[in-house]
Amino acid sequence: KENHSVKVSGSIEDHLQVLRKTEEIEKYLKQTLERKPLYVALDYETTPLPWDFVPEEVQDFHRVGLDVHNPLSEICFVSLALNFNGKVEAVSFPVREKEVLERHLEKTGELIGFYTSSKEAFLKDVEDAYEEFLKTGSSHGSLYRVSRKYRLTGPVEREVTQKSIIHLLAKKFEELEDTPSEKAHLLIRQYALKKLNETISRLRIYQNVLERAMREYRNAFEIDPERILPLLKKLVESKNIFKVVMNPVFEYKFSKTKLGVEMPCFVGIDILDHLLGAIQPSLEDLKRRYLPEMETGKKELLQSSITSGETLKKYALYNAFDAFITYRIFEKEVKTIENLRNTTVYDFKKERPLSECIYRAHRFYREVIVPLVVEIEINGMKYDVEKSLSLALEMKNRARKLEKRGFELLKAYVPDINPEKAELRKKEGKEILYKAYEKEPILTEKGELSISSSALRKIYETTERENLKKAVLYFHSMLKVEKIISTYLEKYPYHVSLYTGRIHPSYQITRTATGRLAAAGPNVQQVLREGTRICPKCEIFPLTEKDTTCPLCGSEFEERIFLKELFIPENGNTLIVADYSQMEVRLLAELSGDKKLLEAISQGLDLHSYNASSAFGIPYEEIYEKKDTDPEMKRLRQLAKKITFAIVYGSTPEGIAESVDITTDEAGKMIENFLRNHPKVREYIDFCHKHVASKKCIATPIGRVRWFIHCTVDTTTGKPKEASIRREAQNTPIQSISSDINLTAAELERRRNSRAKPVGLVHDSIILEAPAGEAESVREELREVMEIKVKDFLKNRFGVELSVILKADVGAGENWKSASP
Missing domain, CATH: 1.20.1060.10 (Taq DNA Polymerase; Chain T, domain 4)
Known part of the structure; x- marks a missing residue:
């Protein structure tokens, strides 16, 4: 509700300021805290130098600032921006810049000395690795151990890249596999020595860069971090000042790990833009969309700074510019959202202004998703x-x-x-x-x-x-x-x-349109999604998803490759894995209000057996009791499950026929029979289609909006012409609230139990690590959270009322697989 009109007069630099002395920074932070602005843009810079300042061939050494677990990573610069009397002004100042440069210099010198003195030992270990490669046909085990011993894994010391010595050596081993042994060993020694010397040379270049930056810092700044940090922490953890940030997970994580404080009150400009329809927007994307006139402004700030001897001052301006445009983008987004106040959508409870939905969904990100994701990323999985x-x-x-x-x-x-x-x-x-x-x-x-x-x-x-x-x-x-x-x-x-x-995977919170999280670095959510079934005799995989028996010997395919066994707890701990049972069907019943489905749920029936009974006219008890022992009952239940998921996800009869052994006509008839038996489900689907056709969007119970701006309408049916849009329209509310429920349960458990740490999320399941002696009590408490407390929280905090009974299966074990219920 502040004045969001912005004056930009003169050059961009008129709005930016670099604070060079402790007294200046103290004064600015105290004035900001006393002024109590509602919004302050905040940006951390965790790399000590601009990329332009670092020669390209040594930039991989510079990426350590992105890893909160690396002791070299710190908050080097802080930039703040706020709107004062209608004018946005931004400042930037160093915090741990001097300490980080000193640590980098020390570490670089250590590595140079280590590699120089370890050449012979390194060459011997590489030769031994080659011998192991010749014996086993694989270089990864031996080279992995070499990489760890000599810290050669890659730019952030955790990932092999095309440039890393280990990757290049693996390729060299394969090239020389058929070369006579004596010659191969000689060539490998020469190659390994050459690559190690290149690494030492690159480290020396980086050392020179750091020394130059250190000289600049001494000339440009006089900073005492211990006087600045208490005031900065007070600003970050304030519940009365919203920190406007780009990528709140990153900023929150560095606040927690490097400042030791939470950041409970923030606005994510990328989240707001995501809620307006963008998928994983970057700051550059937002700048192009909201501030095209500033497209080149940031680059201009660094021009000529490399040779002027004022790189760090320019770098500080460069960072202040990020805070400046973050605030400006935020103001533009607020104006865009406010313009939607007169447009309403139905969130499966009542018609609400679109702006209200977006703000409520953002609050869900702030209170639930971001704190949870930060904790999981920090904890990681063994x-x-x-x-x-x-x-x-x-x-x-x-x-x-x-x-x-x-x-x-x-x-x-x-x-x-x-x-x-x-x-x-x-x-x-x-x-x-x-x-x-x-x-x-x-x-x-x-x-x-x-x-x-x-x-x-x-x-x-x-x-x-x-x-x-x-x-x-x-x-x-x-x-x-x-x-x-x-x-x-x-x-x-x-x-x-x-x-x-x-x-420590990264969980991306704005990458999917439904609000599900996406994981990367690595994508642990995809572990064991394919290639798990093999023939126990012939060791072949099924050629298609619907194949159940081996075409060579007739044996049934069995799950034999269990990669989840590789994810384990620390000694003395156990993993606890909880899955929501038949979540999509329960939420289909909730959102549609279908009485038959709700009654089956209230009776505690297995929903897929119930649907199979309805579809094939076989008593429920017969299907349920024989679903694991009788191949035919198992097949019918699986077929009913496919049909139910087809309703939820909008699959076509052709898609079902490809995955199970029935014709397209049979699949179509089964879908039609299901909808005839459950008329409220048909009404739900029709409503979603028509809502998207008229509003060009669909809202979810938590307020997330999925946009379909380019939807075209069939005037005969009043529904979208595009089949993909019809599918997404009916699926989005279910998939979205399913994810929201799971995330809420995980966050409530995180708040409740400090010793049971969340370490992973996979759509409708939660992975915790807890002391082994507390496993049973944690299991029962987690089940209560997932089935009961999550509903209370969503109702009281976000106005989302769920009448359907939720069911969670919770297991515990010595690895991810054995813990899965």
């Missing part, structure tokens, strides 16, 4: 590296055997091949496959022979050659195994922090 690397080696051998079997079978059609040396991924291997196929080849977009899953399925379905069919099964399985190795087993160890021994 990962069994040795077991992962051992399994990678075992599976690499399995992949080679599968590939060899495939080429042995192709000898029937291409006699002059050597199965011992043939490789499917190489051009020659692909040519052998298509020679055996003898039909029009399947090509990639680049015109190369394709060995994708879809290409292999087509070959399998269109050839009459039995040996080729079998070979395709082996090749498909080999590629699946290799994907598991490269995606998980060999990659995840490098994500383990050197400082905590745990994996």
Whole structure:
């Protein structure tokens, strides 16, 4: 409700100021706290130098500021901006800049000395790694240990990159695999020494850069952090001043880990823009959209600063500019949202102004999502590296055997091949496959022979050659195994922090339109999503999702690859995993008000068995009692489950038919029968479609709005023409509130129990780590939170009333898999 008119007169620099002395900063912070502005833009800079100042070849050493667990990372500069008497002004000042430069210099000197004195030991370890590679066919285990011993994993010391010595050595090992041993060892020593010397040279360049920056700092600033930090902490943790930030998870996390305070009162400009329809917007995206006149302003601030000897002063202005535009963007967003006050949407309780929905949804991010995500990212999950690397080696051998079997079978059609040396991924291997196929080849977009899953399925379905069919099964399985190795087993160890021994994924809160979290670095939410079922005898994977038995021997496919076993607790702790049971169906019943579904839920029935009973006219008790023992009852229940999910997610009959063994017509009839038996569900779907057609958006119970600006309307039905929009319209409210409930339960548990730490989230499940002796009590308390307290909280704090009964299954165990209920 403040005055959001902004005056920008003169140049941008007229609105920016660098504070160089402790007294200036103290005075500014005290005045800000006394003035009690409602909003203050806040921006932390955690890298000590601008990227332009650091030569490109050494920029990888500069990224440590992005990792809160790295002792070198700190808040180097702080920038603040506020609107005073209609004029936005921004200031920037160093906090820990001097200390960070000193630490970087010390660390860089240590590394130079360490690498210089360790050359012979390093070369010997690399040669030993090569010997292990020759024996096992895999370099990742041995090179991983070398990388940890010599701290060569990559730019943030936790991730292998294309430039890292370890990645380059792995490629060199493969290149020299067939070279005579003595010559190979000599070439590897030369190559490793060359790369180590290059690293030392790069470190010396970085050392010079840091020394120059240190000289500049002494000339430009006189700062005592101990006098500044108490005032800064008071501002950050104030509940009366909203900190306007870009990327609140980052700013909150650094406030918590480096300042030791929470940031309970904030506005995220990226969150507001996300609620206005953007997906994972960056500051550059927001600047282009809201402040196009300032597109080049930031770059101009750094021009000529590299040679002027005022880099750090310019860098401070550069950071102040970020705070300045953050505030300006916020004002523009508020104006945009206020313009929506006269437009209403239905949030499944009543019609509300769009602006009210957006503000309420933002409050949910502030009170629930951001504090929870920050805690989970800080806690991380422990990962069994040795077991992962051992399994990678075992599976690499399995992949080679599968590939060899495939080429042995192709000898029937291409006699002059050597199965011992043939490789499917190489051009020659692909040519052998298509020679055996003898039909029009399947090509990639680049015109190369394709060995994708879809290409292999087509070959399998269109050839009459039995040996080729079998070979395709082996090749498909080999590629699946290799994907598991490269995606998980060999990659995840490098994500383990050197400082905590745990994996710390990033959870992206504005990446999905429904509000679900997305994980990266690594994406732990995708663990074991595919490639889990194999034939216990032939070791092949199913060619399609609907395959249940091995086409070679007739055995049922079984889950044999359990990557979740690699996620473990610390000694003395246990993992607790809780899943919401049949959440989508329960929320479909809630939002539609369907009496039959709500009654089945209130009776405690297994909903998929209930739906199968309704669909196929078989008594509920018979299906439920035999769902795990009778293959036919199991199939019918699974089919009913697919149909229910088709209703929730808007799947087509064609999509269902592809995943289960029924025709498209049968799938269509089953969907229609379900909707006939549950008329309120049909009404819910029709309402979602028509609401989107008329309002170009759909709101969720928490107030999140999903936009469909480009929706076109079928005048006959009054619904969107686009099938994808119809699907998203009916699915968004269910998927969104499902995620919100799960996140709320996790946050309530975090607040309630300081010893049971949240360490992971996967859509409708929560992963905690707790002392082993408290596992049982935590399980029961978590179940109560998920089933009862979450509903009370959502009702009292956000006005979201849920009448449907929620059910949570909670397990505990020595790893993620064994803890899963």
